[in-house]
Amino acid sequence: MSYSPQELEVLIKQGKFTLVEQEIIYFIENASDKSNYIKLNVPAGMHSDNKDAYEVECNSIVAAYASLIVQMFCNAKYAPSKILLDTFLTHKVVLELLFSLSAWKTTDALIEKLNMLELLKFKKFQFTKKRMYQLHGFLALYCVGSKYRLPWKQLFHIAPELTLIAYQSMLIHGVSLVDKDRNRGFEALLHAAEGLPIIEIKNPEQAKALAHPYFYCSYTTSKNKYEIKKWVAKVLNHNAKRWLERDLYEFSASCDSRPISENPTIGVVLERYTKTHAMYRCYNARLAELSKEYKLVAIIERGEAQDADLSVFDHIEVFEPNEDINSIGCRIRDLEPDIMLYPSVGMSWWGMFLANIRFAPVQAMLGGHPSSSYSDAMDYFIFPGDNLDLDDIQKFTSEKAVVIDNLGIIKQAAVKHDTLTNEMIEDFSKRQPDKEVFTVGVNGVIQKVNATLISVCKEIEIQTTRPIKFIFFSQHKPYSLGFMATKAQLNRYIKNFELVSYAEYVDYLATLSRCELLLPTIPFGGSNSNIDAMIVKRPKLFIEGSGELYTRTDGFDWLQVDMYHTLCCKGTDELLRRAVEIIENQEVLASLQQEVNEKCSLDKVFFDPNLVTDSRGYSINPHVHKIIEIESSKLLEQDLMAS
Structure with a gap:
């Protein structure tokens, strides 16, 4: 940065807006890496080891930039450039975080001051070039936390490209939803997807950001949140012919009629598979069992493959991070898979794209992200174990649910991380709690924490007589924009808490072992966080679910160690009551x-293939057998009808 905020304020008064815009754009773009990290020019003598002073300096600079934006937009001589408005549109998360940390809290006051709400009265004027410029400015400033709700359907008809950029940029979910206004705003954006037009998108690059709402919508409590997934799936399906090269599109269209070979090849799409990730820890044992009968081919991005154990696969197809969907698709086509298997759908833009294109006669998914894909190209949803009733779970998924009776309860089959020793685990479990304060942890990442859970935490503070401290876990770096904004939001609701920035796995477990009680993320649980609670031997309450699959996964995990009924709560009221009782009663x-x-012994928590005498509880082999039988009978029926 060439100028200080104070110098930029002087430049605004002098009318040197181009210079100020350049500095604001530089600031926003440098705050926009994966962790929303702010690269600050720290004053001489100020060091990050002086944490309190450094954080104050960071906050003051952020607040100053929000104030500069307001001052410049309110200057009668200023007309924002297209490049600045485009920067705001494509870096909406940064703008949201900037204002959430300032005295303004949102951009609503600025929108009102500029009389921009008049633009929503569509019948009063035609959208001339001037009006489109004004709409550009309005959508650039509008943020998730706004109290105003936009008519997105009409906006998509008036300015589809501009509206798509604004809409998907706000749905990136880099802003924590612990704040009630932002939680409501985010859910309103998800609801707006119902009835949106199926738009034309010139190239897949413009649709990559749709992977964020496609995935993160699951973390909200809204009943209609999956309208966004349904809309995204329809948009991807509609635009596939436009995006795919002709021969790849024709291959995809012909896959339905291709019979499954006698020795099937299964292409396994690994969106995430590092050794610490839930996808590896929960599915490697299942895939190892599957590899005993079928040829497995891993399809994985190079960055993910570098720290992955891929030993169960017969072939590994690695593509580069910058490869486009046609290049990745051609790689898969050349593998000629009989079945495509997705342990998860939506953890990456390319995983979402692939799941909405057909590459094999049969395509199936697992519950790595326990929600339907809503893709026309996805045929089956595999549910291991026999915990679920077919008629019960089928209504929550657009795919055909595959459930097999008499397999026994679902088994986690979790793999122990190779940096974790038995001595470490014993040390974690024996650590003594803080005698001065009762520590409660929420060990799902802060993205999964919403206003509903924060309300429970706030009530726990009110209803308990003991000093309480909450620990939350952030994916952001310390002193980053995302970290500071989350901390500021938590400060509005919780009196005593610690927000822990991203740490290595063993360090994270050490922090977790300081807690005496753990609370679940709701409504979306997490297998990794449950296994981690078992590792450090800390009780973790959960809410019993009977709806979507994601409401039931916590129960599956605790059932396998026979603690379902001990830790299960019927709803948030019982969760609050049980938490208060545990804290108050030694x-x-x-x-x-x-x-x-x-009950949380290592032999129950971790999967050891040498001790397995019955694989039915974790194996998905019977499900694949059943799918092949169904597909074979379909082809036989078609042949009979044809003859």
């Missing part, structure tokens, strides 16, 4: 801790 806590110590 005998209740001691009894609960003893049960966790006894």
Whole structure:
């Protein structure tokens, strides 16, 4: 940065807006890496080891830039350039975080001051070039936390390209949803997808950001949140012919009629598979079992493959991070898979794209992200174990649910990370709690934490007589924009908390072991966080679910160590009551801790293939057999009808 905020304020008064715009654009773009990290020019003598002073300096600079934006837009002589408006549109998360950390909280006051809400009265004027410029400015400033709701359907008809950029940029979910206004705003954006037109998108690059709402919508409590997934799937399907090269599109269209070979090849799409990730920890044992009967081909991005154990695969197809969907698609076509298997759908832009294109006669998914893909190209949803009733779960998925009776309860089959020793685990479980304060942890990442859970935490503080401290876990770096904004939002609701920035796995477990009680993320649980609770032997309450698959996964995990009924709560009211009881009553806590110590033994928590005598609870082989039988009978029926 060439100028300080104070110098930029002087430049605004002098009318040197181009210089100020350049500095604001530089600031926003440099705050926009994966962790929303702010690269600040720290004053001489100011060091990050002086944490409190450094954080104050960071906050003051952020607030100053929000103020500069307001001052410049309110200057009667200023007309924002297209490049600045485009920067705001494509870096909406940064703008949202900037204002959330300032005294303004949102951009609403600025929008009102500029009388921009008049633009929403569509019948009053035609959208001339001047009006389109004004709409560009309005959409550039509008943020998720706004109290105003936009008519997105009409906006998509008036200015589809501009509206798509604004809409998907706000749905990136880099802003924590612990704040009620932002939680409501985000959910309103998800609801708006119902009835949106199926738009034309020139190239797939413009649609990559749709992967964010396609995935993150699951973390909200809204009943209609999956309208966005349905809309995104329709948009991808509609534009596939435009995006795919002709021969690849024709191959995809012909896959339905191709029979499954006698020795099937299964292409396994690995969006995430590093050794610490839930996809590896929960699915490697299942895929190892599957590899005993079928040829497995891993399809994985190079960055993900570098720290992945891919030993169960017969072939590994690695593509580069910058490869486009046609290049990746041609790689898969040349593999000639009989079945495409997706442990998860939506954890990456390319995974979302591939799941909405047909590359094999049969395509199936697992519950790595436990929600339907809503893709016309996805045929089956595989559910291991026999915990679920077919008629019950089928209504929550657009794919045909594959459930097999008499397999026994679903088994986690979790793999122990190779940096984790038994000595470490024993040390974690024996750590003594802080005698001065009762520590409660929420060990899902902060993206999964919404206003509903924060309300429960706030009530726990009110209803308990003991000093309470909450620990939350952020994916952001310390002193980053995302980290500071989340901390500021938590400060509005929780009196005493610690926000822990991203750490290595063992360090994270060490922090987790400081807690005496763990709370779930709701409504979306997490297998990794449950396994981590078992590793450090800390009781973690959860809410019993009977709806979408994601409401049930916590229960599956605790059922396998016979603690389902001990930790299960019927809803948020019981979760609050149980948490307060455990905190207030030492005998209740001691009894609960003893049960966790006894039941969360390593042989139950981790999968050891040498000790397995019955694979039915975790194996997906029977499900693949059933799918092949169904598809074979379909082809036989078609042949009979043809003859």
